[in-house]
Each structure stands twice: as structure tokens, then as C-alpha cells.
Amino acid sequence: MARFVLRRVVGMVAVLFAISVFTFLIFNVIPNGDPALRIAGRHPTRGQLETIRSQWGFDKPIYVQYGKTMEKVFTGDLVSYSTQLDVDQEIINDIPRTFCLAIGAAIMWMVLATVLGLYTAVKAGKFSDRFLTVLALIGISMPVFWVGALMNYYLGFKWKIFPNGGYVPLTRDPAQWAYHLILPWTALSLLFIGVYSRILRSNVLDTINDDYVRTARAKGLSERQVMLRHVLRNSLIPIISLWGLDFGAVLGGGAILTETVFDLQGVGQYAAESIGQLDVPPVLAITMFGAFFIVVLNTVVDIIYAALDPRIRLT
Amino acid sequence: MADRILEVQDLAVSFRTDEGIVQAVDGVSFQLEAGEVLAIVGESGCGKSVTAMTILGLTRSPNARFEGVIHYKGTELVAATDEELQRIRGAEIAMIFQDPMTSLNPVMKIGDQIMEQIQEHEGIRDAEARDRVIDLLDRVGIPRAQDRVDSYPFEFSGGMRQRVMIAMALSCNPSVLIADEPTTALDVTIQAQIVQRIRELRDETGAAVILVTHDLGVVADIADRITVMYAGRVVEEGTLDDIFYDPQHPYTWGLLGSITRVDRPRPDRLPAIAGLPPSLADRPEGCHFRPRCPHEFSECTKVPPLDPRIPGEPHHRDRCWLSVEEKRELREIGPGEIGLAGEEGAAA
Numbered sequence: 033m034a035r036f037v038l039r040r041v042v043g044m045v046a047v048l049f050a051i052s053v054f055t056f057l058i059f060n061v062i063p064n065g066d067p068a069l070r071i072a073g074r075h076p077t078r079g080q081l082e083t084i085r086s087q088w089g090f091d092k093p094i095y096v097q098y099g100k101t102m103e104k105v106f107t108g109d110l111v112s113y114s115t116q117l118d119v120d121q122e123i124i125n126d127i128p129r130t131f132c133l134a135i136g137a138a139i140m141w142m143v144l145a146t147v148l149g150l151y152t153a154v155k156a157g158k159f160s161d162r163f164l165t166v167l168a169l170i171g172i173s174m175p176v177f178w179v180g181a182l183m184n185y186y187l188g189f190k191w192k193i194f195p196n197g198g199y200v201p202l203t204r205d206p207a208q209w210a211y212h213l214i215l216p217w218t219a220l221s222l223l224f225i226g227v228y229s230r231i232l233r234s235n236v237l238d239t240i241n242d243d244y245v246r247t248a249r250a251k252g253l254s255e256r257q258v259m260l261r262h263v264l265r266n267s268l269i270p271i272i273s274l275w276g277l278d279f280g281a282v283l284g285g286g287a288i289l290t291e292t293v294f295d296l297q298g299v300g301q302y303a304a305e306s307i308g309q310l311d312v313p314p315v316l317a318i319t320m321f322g323a324f325f326i327v328v329l330n331t332v333v334d335i336i337y338a339a340l341d342p343r344i345r346l347t
Numbered sequence: 348m349a350d351r352i353l354e355v356q357d358l359a360v361s362f363r364t365d366e367g368i369v370q371a372v373d374g375v376s377f378q379l380e381a382g383e384v385l386a387i388v389g390e391s392g393c394g395k396s397v398t399a400m401t402i403l404g405l406t407r408s409p410n411a412r413f414e415g416v417i418h419y420k421g422t423e424l425v426a427a428t429d430e431e432l433q434r435i436r437g438a439e440i441a442m443i444f445q446d447p448m449t450s451l452n453p454v455m456k457i458g459d460q461i462m463e464q465i466q467e468h469e470g471i472r473d474a475e476a477r478d479r480v481i482d483l484l485d486r487v488g489i490p491r492a493q494d495r496v497d498s499y500p501f502e503f504s505g506g507m508r509q510r511v512m513i514a515m516a517l518s519c520n521p522s523v524l525i526a527d528e529p530t531t532a533l534d535v536t537i538q539a540q541i542v543q544r545i546r547e548l549r550d551e552t553g554a555a556v557i558l559v560t561h562d563l564g565v566v567a568d569i570a571d572r573i574t575v576m577y578a579g580r581v582v583e584e585g586t587l588d589d590i591f592y593d594p595q596h597p598y599t600w601g602l603l604g605s606i607t608r609v610d611r612p613r614p615d616r617l618p619a620i621a622g623l624p625p626s627l628a629d630r631p632e633g634c635h636f637r638p639r640c641p642h643e644f645s646e647c648t649k650v651p652p653l654d655p656r657i658p659g660e661p662h663h664r665d666r667c668w669l670s671v672e673e674k675r676e677l678r679e680i681g682p683g684e685i686g687l688a689g690e691e692g693a694a695a
Binding site: 242243244246247248249250251252253254255257261262265266269340341342343 | 450451463
């Protein structure tokens with residue numbers, strides 16, 4: 033186990049290093065990417081630009097710039113080129129919003145997809161299965177920015193059933209917190225519920241013909257116990273890894289569209305705004321932030337995997 | 348005569364498939380008495396496994412049709428509700444399956460899988476159930492049962508897993524044990540141990556056993572009576588001695604002839620009955636064995652009834668139109684050797 037953790041930590045450092053280098057380089061080759069112009073404001077003189085370049089270190093070789101930037105990421109001194117605000121502080125402020133969105137949605141889509149996938153598998157071929165299959169496909173096909181905008185417009189703005197975007201901290205008012213997050217959770221979950229329930233349905237239909245399921249029936253277990261203890265548990269194992277990765281991506285600010293449509297001001301929305309302004313420091317920091325969660329969740333998934341399936345050994 | 352605990356009467360099972368109606372079992376009847384070992388023998392696809400699984404209702408599906416009755420101690424099983432069947436499954440009638448490699452849940456400890464069955468039928472506490480599981484594992488010959496109870500199936504060899512399956516089947520002291528090809532997936536030395544184990548446990552517990560197999564060699568050690576099935580029908584039934592020393596149906600001769608024996612000269616090829624069993628969706632008219640039978644004659648286009656044909660032996664019945672004298676002559680393919688003439692690689 034110690035070896036496993038060590039290997040994963042080494043791997044994570046390597047991944048984060050590679051990702052940061054790529055992100056940094058991408059912004060250096062993008063046209064109109066000169067940060068000095070951005071910092072200087074309108075109509076700067078050549079002298080002003082020179083001053084900014086030497087102040088910020090843009091005249092140094094690229095690997096020195098990279099090294100300086102990375103140093104600032106970890107010391108917390110990184111500031112945005114466009115707003116001059118502290119990037120790490122901005123991300124820390126946004127984290128609760130993104131985490132609340134991610135955790136709530138991940139629970140929601142996993143629970144609903146499990147129920148839906150199991151139900152459609154049990155009813156395979158019947159009308160209810162076909163009807164829900166069509167619904168799942170619609171859910172998969174609808175883009176978040178469109179569904180989110182429709183929800184926001186009708187349920188939020190027009191009929192005023194739900195608040196029209198925004199975020200209320202959990203610590204201030206839990207009821208309002210949930211009330212404001214229901215629409216974003218739903219919008220974000222729709223796609224995942226569709227995909228996961230389809231995968232689970234086919235896993236269940238495969239598993240249900242396995243010999244040990246027949247054994248379970250021959251033992252005299254009720255159909256419910258057969259399904260829950262033997263079929264579902266084995267069918268869920270592949271879903272868990274998918275779930276871990278998607279959850280990690282959303283935690284790391286991957287729900288850019290959902291956060292933006294519902295104006296949650298989370299990490300994802302911050303990323304979207306920063307990309308729009310070619311603002312390298314926040315993009316770099318958020319990319320690493322996201323990559324960190326994906327790598328960590330991947331490791332967590334492997335641990336859960338080994339717990340669920342004893343044939344898997346952690347190495 | 349001992350108590351009759353299980354009686355199958357005119358059981359017919361058919362499945363609706365893409366290729367049409369598959370008549371897997373066609374009018375099978377047999378009885379089982381307490382403590383008796385009945386072997387159901389036949390090639391793959393003769394309906395023997397379907398018959399065995401139908402007793403426990405494991406073949407139920409929207410595409411399956413059942414006729415006939417199965418009486419178990421006063422309960423009729425073909426029309427029984429799922430709840431009635433669940434009470435009987437595992438507790439009264441238990442089953443061991445063919446492939447121990449896949450018949451255990453790979454992600455559950457073997458102890459838990461057995462405990463689950465015990466606790467389903469008897470409301471006993473975990474500790475008590477666990478002790479019983481350890482005792483059971485010990486009885487089926489698992490060394491260090493105390494430790495192995497927490498092992499997973501993948502940590503066991505095939506023979507060990509089949510022992511676990513047997514322990515599971517015996518966990519609630521069933522009156523009937525159905526073993527569906529329990530040794531097919533195992534190598535020969537393990538086969539003998541498993542059969543030996545089943546026999547000892549039968550003696551200890553007094554459970555009746557239905558042994559489903561294609562291997563008459565396995566049967567010779569353990570069966571009291573034998574039912575030979577072909578293409579969904581019983582073609583011959585009798586005691587172990589009837590079937591081995593006075594077999595009446597040419598198909599039985601073929602099965603006997605295809606047993607390799609160490610006390611006979613080694614054949615160039617292993618003997619096998621020529622041809623293949625018919626598709627259950629499209630069976631030949633009359634005697635189903637007719638297309639593969641070298642002794643076929645004009646009568647064979649009519650279905651022979653399962654009748655006692657040897658005077659004074661009412662329990663030895665078969666479905667073949669040949670006279671007893673003809674049969675006794677035709678089946679001798681060598682001195683003291685029974686087989687089906689024309690059998691591939693046979694001595695004849």
C-alpha cells in the first residue's frame with residue numbers, strides 16, 4: 033500500500049509538470065498573446081512596454097519565465113495579468129462554489145443513473161424500458177449550455193420557480209444554498225445520468241446471465257437480493273472508474289458551461305473568463321488544479337476498485 | 348420401499364427462440380426416493396440439465412413453456428409461486444452446477460456466499476452461521492477451513508471451488524441434492540475425489556441425489572438407478588446393473604461403448620457414436636435416435652413408448668422396437684463387450 037501511494041505521488045508530480053509545461057507553451061505560441069500589451073492598457077508607449085517587460089520578466093528566456101511562474105503558483109504570489117488580482121486567492125474563493133456544484137451533482141447523477149439503469153435492465157424490452165431509453169438519449173444529446181439556459185429562462189426568470197442563477201454559501205443559509213443549486217445540479221447531471229444509466233443497463237444485462245447469478249437464485253434468495261447483492265454490485269464496478277474521473281473533472285473546474293450559464297462564479301467560470309482574456313497565470317493555475325483532482329480521484333478510484341473487486345491488487 | 352420425495356411426471360419444457368420452438372424436454376418422468384442416487388445420463392443438449400434446473404424453476408423465463416407436474420413432498424413445483432420456490436431452493440432442494448470457476452460470485456468471500464444461503468432460510472446470527480460454514484468447509488475437505496472461510500473464489504482451484512459449491516449446497520441439509528455435471532470442468536483425479544465426497548455426504552446426510560452427467564464412468568461409482576436421455580426424451584431407465592450389464596437401447600450401448608477402459612486393448616481412436624444429436628428445434632419423427640442407429644428398421648418411424656420389455660423386470664424400461672433377443676445379440680460387438688456397431692473407432 034505504501035508503495036502504491038508513493039508511485040501515485042511520483043506519477044502525479046510528473047503529470048502536473050508535463051501539463052504545466054504544455055499549458056505555458058501553448059500560451060506562448062498563441063498569436064496576440066503578448067501579456068505586456070494586456071497589462072499596459074490602451075495606447076502604451078514603447079518605453080512603458082519595455083518597463084513592463086523587464087518588471088514582469090517577459091524579456092527573460094522562456095524556461096526562466098516558466099520557473100518564475102511556477103514558483104509563484106506555489107508561493108501564492110501569482111497575479112493575473114489582466115486584473116492584477118491574486119490568482120491563488122481567487123481560486124480559493126471559488127472553490128466552495130465549484131465543490132458544492134460538483135459533489136451535489138455527482139451524488140445526484142450516480143444515484144439516479146443507478147436507479148434508472150437497474151430499472152431499465154429489469155424491464156428490458158418492455159415499454160417502460162424503451163420510453164426511459166429515449167429519455168436517456170435525449171438527456172445525452174442536449175448540450176448543457178442550451179438546457180441550462182432554458183431552465184434558467186423558464187424556471188428561473190419567467191416562472192420564478194427557482195432563482196435565476198447566483199450562489200448562496202451553505203454556511204449562510206443551507207436552504208437557499210440548495211435552492212440555488214438545484215438547477216445547476218440538474219443541468220450538469222442530465223448528460224451523466226443518460227450515459228451512466230445506459231452503461232449500467234448493459235452491464236446488468238450481461239451480468240444477469242452469469243453463472244453465479246443462477247447460483248444465487250438456486251440458493252433461494254429473493255429476486256431483489258439477487259439483483260442488489262450479486263448483479264448490481266458486479267455491474268457497478270466499471271461505472272465507478274468512470275464516475276471517479278468525471279467527478280474529478282467537475283471538481284477541478286471542468287463544469288465550465290454549467291458554472292457560466294448559472295453564474296456560479298466557480299473555478300470553471302474563472303477559467304472561462306481567463307481563457308477569453310488569454311490570461312496565462314489563472315489558466316495555468318486552474319489547469320494544474322484540475323489535473324490535480326483528476327489524478328487524485330483516479331487514485332481514489334483504484335483504491336475503491338480494489339475494495340470492490342478483490343482480484344485487483346494495488347501496485 | 349423408502350419414501351418417495353420427488354416425482355416428475357410428463358415434464359415437457361419448450362423455449363421460444365429465433366429458430367422456432369425448441370422442445371428441450373419432452374415428457375420426462377422419474378421418481379426419487381430418500382437417500383437414493385439417480386443418474387440422468389445423456390449427451391450435451393439432450394435436455395438433462397434443463398430437466399434438473401426446471402425442478403428448481405431456474406429455467407423460468409417469458410419464453411419458456413412448461414407442462415407436466417413435479418411433486419416435492421406434497422408441493423407442486425411447476426406451477427409454484429416464486430416465493431414457494433425460494434423457500435425450497437437451497438433449503439429443501441439444493442443444486443451444484445457444472446462450472447465451479449464461474450458459479451461463485453467473484454467479488455464475495457466464499458464464507459459470505461454460504462452464510463447468505465443459511466441466513467436466508469434460517470434466522471440465525473452471523474457468528475453461528477459462520478461456525479456452521481467453517482464446519483461445512485471442513486466436511487467437504489477444505490484444509491484450514493477457519494482461514495479459508497474469508498478467501499475469495501479466485502484464491503481457490505477448480506476442485507476446491509467445487510467443494511465450496513458442495514458445502515453451499517449442503518448448508519441447509521437439503522433432502523435432495525441436484526448435481527449438474529459436477530465433475531465436467533475438473534481434471535480426472537479431482538473428479539474421482541468430488542464423486543467420492545458426494546457419495547460420503549449422501550451416506551452421512553441421507554439426502555437423495557440427482558446426478559446429471561454425460562459420463563457413465565462417473566455414474567458407475569455412485570448411482571443406484573440410471574435414466575438415459577436422448578433429444579429430450581428418456582430412452583432407457585433401470586438400476587445401475589440393468590444399464591451396465593443388460594442395456595436395452597442402442598443409444599445406451601453407444602454410451603457404454605464410448606467409455607475408455609484400462610482393462611481393454613487401447614483403441615486407435617476413442618470410440619464415439621457416429622453423427623450428432625438432432626437439433627431440439629427440428630427432431631426426427633419416430634425414434635429420435637433413428638438417424639444415428641445402425642439397427643434402424645421399418646418400425647422406427649413410430650415413436651416407441653417407454654415400456655418394460657423384459658419379462659419380470661418392471662422397473663427396467665426402454666424405448667426401442669427391437670426384441671430383447673435381438674438387442675442382446677446386436678449389442679455384443681466383441682467378446683463380453685457392449686457397444687454400438689459402426690461406432691467410430693470401435694473394436695467391431
